[in-house]
Amino acid sequence: MTVAVELPAEDRAELTRWTRTPSLRAGLAQRARIVLLAGEGVGTNEIVERVGVSKPTVIAWKRRYVAEGIAGLDDRAKSGRPAQVDEVAVVLATLEAPPAKLGVTHWSSRLLAERLGISNVWVAKIWKKWGLQPWRRESFKFSTDPQLEAKIRDVVGLYLNPPDEAVVLSVDEKSQIQALDRTAPILPMRPGLPQKATHDYVRHGTTTLFAALEVATGKVTDACYPRHRHEEFLKFLKQVAKAYPRVKLHIVVDNYATHTHPIVQAWLAKNKRITMHFTPTSGSWLNMVEIFFGIITRQAIRRGTFTSVKDLIAAIETFIDGWNERCQPFLWTKTADHILEKATAGQRSSFTRH
Numbered sequence: 153m154t155v156a157v158e159l160p161a162e163d164r165a166e167l168t169r170w171t172r173t174p175s176l177r178a179g180l181a182q183r184a185r186i187v188l189l190a191g192e193g194v195g196t197n198e199i200v201e202r203v204g205v206s207k208p209t210v211i212a213w214k215r216r217y218v219a220e221g222i223a224g225l226d227d228r229a230k231s232g233r234p235a236q237v238d239e240v241a242v243v244l245a246t247l248e249a250p251p252a253k254l255g256v257t258h259w260s261s262r263l264l265a266e267r268l269g270i271s272n273v274w275v276a277k278i279w280k281k282w283g284l285q286p287w288r289r290e291s292f293k294f295s296t297d298p299q300l301e302a303k304i305r306d307v308v309g310l311y312l313n314p315p316d317e318a319v320v321l322s323v324d325e326k327s328q329i330q331a332l333d334r335t336a337p338i339l340p341m342r343p344g345l346p347q348k349a350t351h352d353y354v355r356h357g358t359t360t361l362f363a364a365l366e367v368a369t370g371k372v373t374d375a376c377y378p379r380h381r382h383e384e385f386l387k388f389l390k391q392v393a394k395a396y397p398r399v400k401l402h403i404v405v406d407n408y409a410t411h412t413h414p415i416v417q418a419w420l421a422k423n424k425r426i427t428m429h430f431t432p433t434s435g436s437w438l439n440m441v442e443i444f445f446g447i448i449t450r451q452a453i454r455r456g457t458f459t460s461v462k463d464l465i466a467a468i469e470t471f472i473d474g475w476n477e478r479c480q481p482f483l484w485t486k487t488a489d490h491i492l493e494k495a496t497a498g499q500r501s502s503f504t505r506h
Contacts, residue, residue, distance in 0.1 A: 157190035293434045320368065333353060356463075368481055381410055
């Protein structure tokens with residue numbers, strides 16, 4: 153039985169718009185072409201050839217349009233009961249460790265879906281909704297320093313309320329920086345493609361970067377040495393003292409043994425204008441020069457190619473020269489009370505969140 157399609161002008165205009173809208177689903181655009189051709193009197197067989205669908209499909213959409221109009225061309229709701237998934241059960245199961253017999257340390261969406269008898273797509277959706285990421289793990293460490301509170305208040309007090317007519321410096325060393333050379337030339341970045349480098353490399357030795365960050369300005373005093381013993385640390389302290397003559401210096405350092413070596417302490421005893429302030433054990437993150445070490449690693453070292461230690465040191469010095477021309481003050485914002493609350497909260501209860 154031939155199905156005659158009469159196409160009103162308003163329907164023709166709307167269906168023509170469907171065929172010209174790039175964001176429209178391909179299925180709707182295809183149905184619109186079928187009805188438009190049928191409305192022009194094109195036969196079923198020719199529509200099949202021109203649109204690239206089967207004959208039953210053409211007949212079905214012609215009949216649907218004749219019976220229901222343009223609204224009939226949209227997808228019908230699928231029959232059957234909507235899937236019911238107990239989100240709480242998925243969340244609770246995710247928070248429990250997998251059975252030992254599985255031999256895995258954490259759930260994957262497919263493993264959990266198989267155990268619960270649901271689709272892994274549902275598991276992934278629920279994880280996203282509830283912010284669950286079983287594949288991730290972060291590390292933490294509590295300071296056991298008996299002088300934890302005193303040291304935090306001392307260092308943070310320097311940052312927030314530096315002494316008048318004195319300079320606050322954050323000092324540390326970044327050891328074992330490797331001069332790495334790639335085994336093939338680096339391929340430069342291209343539109344749509346990132347820079348590429350070989351996975352393997354050649355080591356050409358290491359150096360240790362000593363740095364003193366002036367908190368008030370962001371300026372860095374630096375030196376590179378082959379090793380990081382107390383001899384090198386004392387030599388660097390003398391360089392820093394020379395860079396800031398006739399002014400009181402308050403220097404923040406961590407608890408590395410070279411910083412408290414008797415020879416270093418003896419020199420400090422003769423140079424009263426220099427006062428050392430120590431971060432708590434496992435609390436070197438209080439030392440603001442660590443921020444600078446992260447910046448120079450990302451911007452100058454990690455992706456660099458160095459054929460020798462001399463080449464590496466030259467790159468470090470060039471970066472710091474440029475840094476000192478554009479540096480800005482490092483601003484500390486957290487109070488000692490706030491830090492102490494966070495630093496000791498986990499020791500009271502590992503499951504307390506703030």
